[in-house]
Amino acid sequence: MITLNVNQKQYQIDADPNMPLLWAIRDIIGLTGTKYGCGVAQCGACTIHLNGEAVRSCVTKVSRAVGQQVTTIEGLSKANDHPAQLAWNEANVPQCGYCHSGQIMSAAVLLREKANPTDADIDAAMAGNICRCGTYQRIREAIHLAAKLQKEGAK
Amino acid sequence: MSVQEKENISRRGFLKLAGIAGSALCLGLYVSEKAEASVLNEAQATAAIEGVELAAWIIINTDGKVTLISHRAEMGQGVYHSIAQIIAEELEVDLYKVDIQFAQGDEKKFGSQLTGGSSTIRGSYKNLLKLSATARQVLIQAAANRWNVPAAECYAALGHVHHKPSGKSAHYGELVADAAKLTAPANVKLKARADYKVITKPLHRRDSPLKTNGEAIFGIDKRLPGLQFAVVERNPRLRGKVKSFDATAALKVPGVTKVFKVVMGVWTTDREGVAVVANSTWAAMQGKKALKVEWDDTGFEHISTAEIFTRQRELLKTSEGLPLRTQGDPNGVIAGSADKLDVVYETPYQSHSCMEPVNCIAHFQGDKVEIWGPVQAPNWIQDYVSKKMGLAPEKVIVNMTFLGGGFGRKAMPDYPHEAAVISKEIGAPVQVVWTREDDATQGPYRPGISYRCEGVVENGAISALKFRMAGQNNDHWRSPDNGRPNRSTSEGFLKPYYDSIKNLSFSDVPFKTPIPTSFWRSVYASTNGFAYESFLDEIAHKAGKDPLALRREYLKDERLQKLIDKMEAVSGWKSRRKNQGFGAAITECFGSTVGHIVKVSKKTGGGIHIDKVWVVVDCGWYVNPDIIKAQVEGSVVMGLGAATIHEITFKDGMVEQRNFYDYKMPRITDIPLTEVHIIDNDADAGGMGEPGLPAFAPALTNAIFDLTGKRIRKLPFDLNAV
Ligand code: FES
Numbered sequence A: 001m002i003t004l005n006v007n008q009k010q011y012q013i014d015a016d017p018n019m020p021l022l023w024a025i026r027d028i029i030g031l032t033g034t035k036y037g038c039g040v041a042q043c044g045a046c047t048i049h050l051n052g053e054a055v056r057s058c059v060t061k062v063s064r065a066v067g068q069q070v071t072t073i074e075g076l077s078k079a080n081d082h083p084a085q086l087a088w089n090e091a092n093v094p095q096c097g098y099c100h101s102g103q104i105m106s107a108a109v110l111l112r113e114k115a116n117p118t119d120a121d122i123d124a125a126m127a128g129n130i131c132r133c134g135t136y137q138r139i140r141e142a143i144h145l146a147a148k149l150q151k152e153g154a155k
Numbered sequence B: 001m002s003v004q005e006k007e008n009i010s011r012r013g014f015l016k017l018a019g020i021a022g023s024a025l026c027l028g029l030y031v032s033e034k035a036e037a038s039v040l041n042e043a044q045a046t047a048a049i050e051g052v053e054l055a056a057w058i059i060i061n062t063d064g065k066v067t068l069i070s071h072r073a074e075m076g077q078g079v080y081h082s083i084a085q086i087i088a089e090e091l092e093v094d095l096y097k098v099d100i101q102f103a104q105g106d107e108k109k110f111g112s113q114l115t116g117g118s119s120t121i122r123g124s125y126k127n128l129l130k131l132s133a134t135a136r137q138v139l140i141q142a143a144a145n146r147w148n149v150p151a152a153e154c155y156a157a158l159g160h161v162h163h164k165p166s167g168k169s170a171h172y173g174e175l176v177a178d179a180a181k182l183t184a185p186a187n188v189k190l191k192a193r194a195d196y197k198v199i200t201k202p203l204h205r206r207d208s209p210l211k212t213n214g215e216a217i218f219g220i221d222k223r224l225p226g227l228q229f230a231v232v233e234r235n236p237r238l239r240g241k242v243k244s245f246d247a248t249a250a251l252k253v254p255g256v257t258k259v260f261k262v263v264m265g266v267w268t269t270d271r272e273g274v275a276v277v278a279n280s281t282w283a284a285m286q287g288k289k290a291l292k293v294e295w296d297d298t299g300f301e302h303i304s305t306a307e308i309f310t311r312q313r314e315l316l317k318t319s320e321g322l323p324l325r326t327q328g329d330p331n332g333v334i335a336g337s338a339d340k341l342d343v344v345y346e347t348p349y350q351s352h353s354c355m356e357p358v359n360c361i362a363h364f365q366g367d368k369v370e371i372w373g374p375v376q377a378p379n380w381i382q383d384y385v386s387k388k389m390g391l392a393p394e395k396v397i398v399n400m401t402f403l404g405g406g407f408g409r410k411a412m413p414d415y416p417h418e419a420a421v422i423s424k425e426i427g428a429p430v431q432v433v434w435t436r437e438d439d440a441t442q443g444p445y446r447p448g449i450s451y452r453c454e455g456v457v458e459n460g461a462i463s464a465l466k467f468r469m470a471g472q473n474n475d476h477w478r479s480p481d482n483g484r485p486n487r488s489t490s491e492g493f494l495k496p497y498y499d500s501i502k503n504l505s506f507s508d509v510p511f512k513t514p515i516p517t518s519f520w521r522s523v524y525a526s527t528n529g530f531a532y533e534s535f536l537d538e539i540a541h542k543a544g545k546d547p548l549a550l551r552r553e554y555l556k557d558e559r560l561q562k563l564i565d566k567m568e569a570v571s572g573w574k575s576r577r578k579n580q581g582f583g584a585a586i587t588e589c590f591g592s593t594v595g596h597i598v599k600v601s602k603k604t605g606g607g608i609h610i611d612k613v614w615v616v617v618d619c620g621w622y623v624n625p626d627i628i629k630a631q632v633e634g635s636v637v638m639g640l641g642a643a644t645i646h647e648i649t650f651k652d653g654m655v656e657q658r659n660f661y662d663y664k665m666p667r668i669t670d671i672p673l674t675e676v677h678i679i680d681n682d683a684d685a686g687g688m689g690e691p692g693l694p695a696f697a698p699a700l701t702n703a704i705f706d707l708t709g710k711r712i713r714k715l716p717f718d719l720n721a722v
């Protein structure tokens, strides 16, 4: 048995320590917001936070998460109200929506690191996340908006 | 008949109300072959809602809760939202309080449920408006009767009926029992466009919140009690059979429970593989890696990309093909010209690469099978799986989830059939997931096509155009080759040219390979558009004319003239300098016309930079301008990948690309700024999920020609190598 802390909750799971977190989270713990896109660290659909840092869960072994804090999209905020989530909704970013759990998890780290991200910052932080529906223009817009909301919220 | 006509004047032309056991008002389009009375009695109504005859689209229960049944799939294009936005307008309810559910596959009730051809809104909006307005009217009548006042003194707003003079009001739920007893008025008056409060507004999508917190259930997220997980090792040569396999190592992987051969239908052919079933997707994937399979490729052509395109070019040299359309005498004019243009355009095979890999759940239970998945055509699946498995159609229950992209791939019934076969074998519900590598290497693909384009220009005017296309016909995967030309040979080409170009022909030079092909966003328009609109640019230069001015001259149609006006105005076309890097293209696709202007410049150090894309859309009547803009923005990105990166290649009968590291996607760093303009008019609605795509590639290459004098006739091309 392996103990994982996901979204501030303890889970006892019977899993191979080599299993990627992605599959442990989806198929064993049952949180399906984190997505499979490529399995080889190319698309970012599986992005989660490990101790607050964005990682690709498809190439992160369960063993690496033991004793650490795992956050998935379901745990990013209580009421879908992280500034990135609010901005994503305001800008109507999602089309099919499949990539956006990962997009938002990447954006959340950027927004924490840089209060006023420039376009270049956004490019650097978001280039690892593919969107086949092509919502990039709105992702950029939403991140700028989220930065604004974050500032207002902090006041 | 067009999709639209079919759906508007179908057998479902009768609108019906039904009280469901006194607890709800149910509105739908009634499949009436028996000419029933307009009010159903309780037994009939119950039967109806159980699915016998009434396609329930809107259900209002006694609490006033409104449920909308979406007959079509949501794959990013926004119909989940747009259908609700239409209904909210005429039913006078709060758009954000309507409950939306996906319908199960049932062609008898809903007509075609193929979410393809950008057909949902254009095929359903008139019925939806009428249905909603009728519901509102009977609710008003029910209230008027109860209060004993004239209906004309009452009005509806936000799910209530109000009586103006007395100030009385009732919510819809209180009125449904009475309303269900009324006869639906035959002709309700619909609102004029100018009076819309909801339709035409850029409202927030209903599905957005579900897609920002992980709540939306895509096919791959669906869970059932006792669900098993499976992956399949597939023949890398697309066809061929399993000769033998060794499962010893696979079965040693912890969690793997079963390994067996599976045969799934791919339309009229079959594909073989070895299924690995386990208690998690990952365990199944590990088992697959440990498998040893020997394939039998006997009789399979070891096809290669070079061979395919050489063969197409050879055919285009010698074969006239099957004529789709001929007017005047293009052959005569071309034969008599000493100065004709005669060029070949080439477009590659492409993968759909939906972000959500292909997957499906099936639960086979003796005499029936229930399916859950990201599917574009639940009724096709019902039909196909029932035939393949010898089940009655009603014993194949198909449930739609959200789709993480579809683009045509998820209209194919192969993967639901495969899931059903695996579930039958193991006697349990199973989710079959295609790995990204399966998705890349197995197809179906957009067919690779070569076009021979010939044209004669005399005294600045077009004397003749002749187009021949050599590429696989998608239709042949679903039905036998009937010897007729591909009906999509001229798809994308603007019809008014038929009136202004006297000598013109399109023909299809039949071309076959064993590679499975299927619709890919905007289908043949995506490749035809590149060839035809690039060639028109060549013609314009030959004629010494401004490319948009030439189109204006030959497109004698008011809507197109306005579209061109707008394209010129928003992009500053007329004030551009010579060879400044502007290109234009206009295509028609699924009832909508879209024009692109692309502006490019030279990058310092070589290569081309796309400075800006302006898109003008004429899609007639529309629901939500912001969703249209989003569809176009996305189409530009997908079109950019298709034009400058993507190519599925074959070598020794195998696909060479495997995952996003060798079939690379455009990223946030690669995209041009896109500005979208929508023309306002009241013409019949056109589609919007696909029409934004085809004109991008030719506008881009026409812009590159303008800037550099280099004509690009083969896709994909490398922007950095121009
Ligand atoms: S699934 Fe992990 S990066 Fe693609």
Ligand code: FES
Binding pocket: A094, A095, A096, A097, A098, A099, A100, A130, A131, A132, A133, A134, A135, B076, B355, B404, B405
């Ligand atoms: S919204 Fe579909 S992949 Fe990003």
